[in-house]
Each structure stands twice: as C-alpha cells, then as structure tokens.
Amino acid sequence: MLADFIETIVKILVVVVVLLTGFAYMTWFERRVIARLQVRIGPNRVGPEGLLQPLADGVKLFFKEDIIPAEADKALYLLAPMLAVVPSLLAAAVLPFGPDVTLFGRTIHLYIADINIALLYFLGLGSLGVYSVVLAGWASNNKYALLGGLRASAQMISYELAMGLSVLAVVMLTGSFSLVDIVEAQAGGRWFVLMQPLAFIIFVITMLAETKRAPFDLPEAEQELVAGFHTEYSGMKFALFYMGEYIGMIVISGVAVSLFLGGWQGPFAEQIPLLGVLYFFLKVAVFMFFFVWMRATLPRLRYDRLMQLGWKVLLPLSLANVVVTALAVVARDTGFFGLLG
C-alpha cells in the first residue's frame, strides 16, 4: 500500500519534471528549427548551441515587472494562467509511456493511471482548457484580448467535436476508452493509422486547432490582435501561457502517438522496456517537429475558412468515418466477411 503510494508519487514527479523540461527545451527547439527552415541561425549564444537559452529566458521572465491592467478583473486575471497549465499537466496522467518494467522485484507500470475512461478524461480536460484563454481575454479588459478569447473559444469548441469523433473510431475498434488498452491493441505493428487513416488526418488537424498552433493560431494573430488573449500578460504569467501551450502540445502528441502510432510499441520494446520509452519519446518528438514545421510552412487561415473547415468538412467527414467504422466493426464481430480479421 505504502509502496504503491510512493511509486505513484515518484511517477508523478518524473512526469511533471519531464514535461516541464520538455516545455523549456521545446522553446529552444522551435526557435532553432524555425531559424533553420528560414535559413537563419537562431539562438546559439547562451551555452553550447544555445542550450542554456531557456534557462536565461526563465530568469529574465522571473524578474520582469508583473503588470496587472488597472481595469482588469484581478481574480480572473490571476486565475487564467493557472488554468492554462493545470489541465495540460493533469491530462498527462493517462498516457502510457512504456511497457511494464520490473524494478527491485516490483512490476511498475509506466503510466500514472489506467482509467476506464481515459480518453474522455483527456477530452474533458482539453475542453476545460478553453477557460484559461476565454478568461484571460475577458479579464484583461482589452479589446484585442477579448476578441482573441472569443475566437479561441469558438475555435476550440468547433474542433473538439471532430476530434472526439475521430477518436471514437479508434475506441470502436478496440472497445475501450483506456489508452493502455488501445496501445496494447496495436501490438505487432498493427498501428491504427493503417486502419484509420482518415481519423488520423482529422485528429492531426484538430490537434493543431486545439493547441491554437499555426495555421490555426487566430486567437493570437499578431497582425490583427497584437498578441490576442495574452496581450496584457507579462512576466511569469506570460510564461505560464507558454508553458500551458507547449505542455498541451506534448501531451496531445502523446495521445496521438498512443492512438494511432502504436504508443511505445516497437521492435524489442517488450524485452527491453527502456527501448519502449525511447520509441514513445521519439514518436512524440516527430510530432513536435511536425508542429514546428507546420508553423514555418503554412499561412494562417482566415476566420470564416476556419469555421467552414471545422463544421462543414471535418465534422461530416469524422461522422462518416464513425459510421463506416461501426459497420466494419459489426461486420468483423458477426464474421460477415473475414477482411478485417
């Protein structure tokens, strides 16, 4: 009992530390990669290859003056940045990042919690994340911030539906909401991206929209809205928004990997558990690169196009995908034809 408790605490600490470090180095990674894509150099002065840059940024932000606009709603203004980080961190609890390992005679699962409704938990926390953006926009008492907040809430609600439905297709194939079960169902290279290419594409698009990343970064479109919902924020509060965004990217990539790319599965992962962890992190890193790549490549969508894409393209497509998958699952379970095994 006590051992279980300690094990859980240790796992939580590890995950939180990894995510926070991941966030810090993601900022470095993004700046370097974008610079490379734009044939620049990027931050390379602080430490070797600029590796200490995140640390320097952190120190700088800590000592920045913390400004609260005079007419702002103070309580909500303070609450919003916290709400940006907490749901993303909580969502990481259901990610399986490796196979079971045996340590000192104990079997240790490499996930914090395997709950029956993991995916719903993840989607639920994702939908709570909207509040940080909306409240930040409203509490700042700034028209750009408010517009950014409104855009964000409309965008996230619209794309949540398509995301939920694309996830549903995978859930139907495995018969479980648990990410652990879903990863296990993809053993032996039967990745769901092969069976559900459409769901995968929809998930990736909505993933960009949910994290408000380019080309869906309208809530903070600098040409129109200064910096959108976090226009008024400075110092550590500003940093918290970034933390929320990057941790959100990491976690959602982890979910995408678990859903469609076999999670930690890979050659010899069962035998050498650490290899599984490595596979998982490599796959997540591919997604992180993808995020950066998209930002460097694609122009921002226009607002009405964004809504049209969400409601008139992605939602019907994901619904159709659910229907087809349902038929296929029934056919498989009733042995209607042996194609899907």
Place this chain on the structure above:
Amino acid sequence: MQINWADTSFLLAPEILLTVGALIVLVLDLLIEDDTSPVLPGFTLLALVSAFGAAAAHLVTGVDDVALFMFAADPLTHFFRLLGIGTALLVLLVSVNYVQARSKHTGEFYSLLLWVTLAVVLVAGAHDLILLYLAFEFLSITSYVLVGWLRDDARSNEGAMKYLLFGAISSALMLYGMSLLYGATGTTRLTEIAAFFTIPETQITGLYSIVVPALVFLLAGIGFKISLVPFHQWAPDAYEGAPTPVAAFLSVGSKSAGFAVLARVLLEAMPAFQEHWTSLLVVLSILTMTLGNLVALRQTNMKRLLAYSSIAQAGYILMGLAAYSAGATFPADGLSGVLIYLVAYLFTNVGVFIGAVIFEQATGSVAISDYAGLIRRSPWLAFTFVVFFLSLAGLPPTAGFVGKLAVFYATVAKGLYFLAIIGVLNSVVSVYYYFNVIRQMFFMPAPEGAERVRMPASMGLALAISFVGTLLIGFYPEPFLNLANMSRDFISALPLL
C-alpha cells in the same frame, strides 16, 4: 435481452411513420424552393393519414403489447394515438393557408407539427418514468417552438417565453416527483411501481411521506400540460400569442396527452393511493373549472376566451378521473367518461378554433366585438359557431352533452355529489359567456361595409368535419361509446426484462 425488430416496428408503426414523415418533410423542404408548394403539406397529410390508419388497425385488431421495453401499445394508447393524430389532421388542414401567409418556414412548420403529434403519441404510451419524462419534454419543446413561430410578433414571443419558463419549472418539479417515486419503489416502470405498492397497509403508511410529495410534484408537472389551476397562467398568453392553429393543437392534442399521462400514472401505477389523489383531483377540478369560467366571463379577445374556456373544460374532464373506480361497469367507471369527453372535445374545441382561424384569416381580427353581425357576413360559419358553443356548454343535441353526461354520471355514481353540483353550476356560468359571443354574431349589427367572410377550401373541409363530428356524437353516440369502452383497458402484458 434481445430486441425483436419485426415486432418493434409493427408495434411502433404509427410512431415510425410520423418520425420518418417529419424527416422527409424536412429534407423535401431543402429541395423545394417554393414555400407554397403543395408537396410539403401533401406529404405531411400522407404521413398523418398513414399513421392514423396504422393506429386504427392496432385498435381494431386489439393489439396489446410492449414495444422496446417501455412503450405500451395497448388500447388506451391506440385511443390517444387516434385522438392526437386526428387533431393534427384537422390542424394541418387549417394551417396551410394560415402559415403560408405569415411565415417563411413552412416546411419546418409541417415537420414540427408531425413531431408534436409524435410527442403526444409517445407521452400517451410511455410506460416508464424515463420515457415519460423525455416524451413530455419533447412535447414541451416542440410546443414552445410552435407557439413562438411568429417571430416578428411580440405576443407570439411573449407567449413562447412564458410557456418556456413555466414549462421549465414544472418539468423540474415533475422530475423531483419522479425521483422520489423511484427512491420509494426502486423502479421506473409503471406496472412495477403498482406491483410494489401492493404491500400490506401497515407498510404502505411508512411510504406516505415520500409518495404524497411525489404525487403533488407529479400533479404539478402534468397539471401544467393540462393547464389545471394553479398551473394554468401560461395558457392564455400562449394561446393568444401562438399561431391560432397551434393554439387549437395545444388546447386539444397536448391537453389530451396530459390526461393520458395522468390516467397512466394515477390509475395504473398508483391505485394504492387512490384516496389521496382523488381528494387532490377534486380540489384541482373545482379550482380549475371555477376560475376558468369566472375569468372567461370578462374576456374580449376570442383566443383568450377560448383559452379560459379550455381551462374550464379541463376541470370537467378531471372530474372523470376523480370519479374513477376500477371495477365499475361501463360508463360509471369514470375513465370512459374522460375518453368520451375527449373525443367530443376534440371535434368541438378544434372546431371552434377553426372558426376563429377562418375569421382571423378573413378579417385579421381576434376581438369578440368584431364578430358582430357574423350571421350576415357568413351564415354558415355563424351557425357552426352556435353548434360548437352549444357543445362546449354541454347542451343537447351535441357531442359536449354526451361527454358531460358521461362524466357527471360517473361522478354521481362515485358519490362525489358536491363536485357534481359545482360542475353543474359552472356549466351554467359558462353558458353566459358562450352565448355572449353568439349574441354578438346574431343580434349586433355588422360594421358598415363589412365584406363576406370567405374561407379557403381546406379550412372549409376542416370546419365541416368538426361540425359533423360534433353533431354526430350528439345524435348517434353509440359507436363513440363503444370506442371508449374498447379503449379503457390498460396494458395487460408485462414488460420484458
């Protein structure tokens, strides 16, 4: 637990026809550019007629079974199916011209009309508190939308808003009642609830403190639909603001759904508490008819007059349920009186509303004073109005007389003399305001230069059907008495589990 789809689609045939019909109408509306195209009402008519036919076939062949574990396809349901779909048919006939003249969304109107009919039917057959609640909400939501249909008319908006607010509160109360009942019995099925209450007298008293509040809350929710006093305040405003055909449907279709629920919940699920609910019903009935009639005396607007009149009518119908006695022979059992009254009320009240629609369509007015001299402007319309008002007042030789006779007979047979006396007194009062309208039509001069009141063919047909129905029941009630006698049986099959 396997669902037998063949049985289910047979038992739910009228409901499926209505649903599919409504969906097709909605799609057709997208495809057809012309809002006045006859295809939409034609298809709606087809859906209603086929559903009516299916329900009639069920009644004649004596279908008595449970569909999808919680819908009772029993004679009582068949009766209310016929009643609800019949109302919708008459309402559809008068709606076509009315809605085309006032709204751009005719297709949506027809599909909502089909859905509100479906809601009535589902409410009537609901045999489980969960389905009952959902069907009730379905009925409410469709009704709110229909009442507020004239979106540029402030009174329509006001009526819909009041209806919505009252509806939300009363459905919350009803849910409290249902949850208490579930807590007491551990089941949501009406027959199982009844079975639970067949425990010895000593144990049942321990349940009073749950069941009595549950009963009151349920009555509040259902009473809202039937517009019983004191849950009636929405009715005059909603009726006045609603498109008049919708008011006709609310006053008959939706009200009869409320009576169906009341019959099922009280008579089928809670016969063990009959002495409790009887006294409640007596009080509600007296309050409802008295207040309805007294306030109706002062109305100057036809739709408001009819609203209060239909509140009063609900009071009379409630007498039948208060006088229910399970083992009694045919007309003395109370329930059959309710059923006969509802049939009579269907033809009469829809008829009088149709008359009002025709008048409104021709003159644009709903004020009673504008009905002056109607005898010169349209003798045929004025004459039918006389028959409808005679029937509403319960005078022979009309349908209303037969209905009232049956209800009063049961009340006296049950020994509720006081209630019967109040009922008679109220009928006398009602004669005054009904005849006031007739006086306007016959003895007041028509305004200078008033034109003849013309009616489109479909409205004329609807008026004729109601007129013939009202008189037919008055002169030749046997088939309708037989219908009520056939329909008073509850489900006999127990739901599968």
Place this chain on the structure above:
Amino acid sequence: MSGAELFFYVLAVLAITSALAMIFTPRPVYAVLFMVVNFVAVALLYLQLEAPFLAAVQVLVYAGAIMVLFLFVVMLMGPAPAPLWEHIPAQRPLALLFAVGLLGALATAIRKGAFTPLTGTMSSAIATAGGQSQALAEHLYNRYLLPFELTSLILLVGIVGAVVLARLPRQKNPTTD
C-alpha cells in the same frame, strides 16, 4: 469520519456554495464560473459513486462545452453587472416562501421516507459487462433504446427551432465570403 465521507462533505459543501454563489453574484461572468465549479463538484461526486463515465461526460459536455458557450454569450453582453432582481411586488418573499416550502417537503420526504435499496450493486453489474462504459452502452442500446433515440429527436427539434426562431431574415444580396 472516514476519508470517503470527508471527500463527500467537502464536495457537497463546494457544490452547494458554488450553486448559491452562482445565484447571488451580480456579475454574469462570475455566475457562469461558479456554475462550472458546481458542475465539476457534481462530477467528482459521480466519481465517488463509481460512475466515472458520467463524471467525464458531465465535465466534457456541461463544463467544457455548454458553459463555454454561456461564457461566450455573457462576455459579448459586456462588463456591466445586470440588475439582480426584477421588482415585481411581493415576488421575493413569495419566492422565498415557496422555496422554503419545497425544501421542507423534500427534506421531510427524504428524512422520514422508507426508501427501497436497489438490488444488486453497481460494481457487480459493471463486472458482468466488462467495464463501466460497456455496462452503460448495453443498457443504453437495449433497454433504454427508445428514450435514447427520443433524445436525439429532442435535440434535432431544438436545432430546427433555434434555426427558425433565431435566424436573421435572408438578405437580398448575401455578402460573399
């Protein structure tokens, strides 16, 4: 007091105070947020009642989607606090009277009433079906199929009604996008 009881009481107090705060706060945005807190507290209570699916759906649908739309609308209304009460004479004392009466009736019913314990336990039903979501699905698509389908019709009617009642009249020259 056991841990479970403590958990329950903390959540119950949180749920009730947030509900009251939602009613009494004069600022619409705060009212919406208190309602979100209330929904989350109720979701956690569901969790304690071994209903994680319901808890997740409560958060996902109510706190995450519906209340965000509320907030959206409230924010568009602007920052001015709305007047808290409409002044219909005697409305407040009467409302208070009825509310207290309702509370009294429900409290008596719950205190004195002999409620029937349910047969079988949630965990055994879940175990037979092989999981919470599975158990729920089996009920939803069998015994409760009719209410389930009816719910979808209710939502459809709601959408149709909203479109009809709220859509702006068609303009003659629709703006091109």
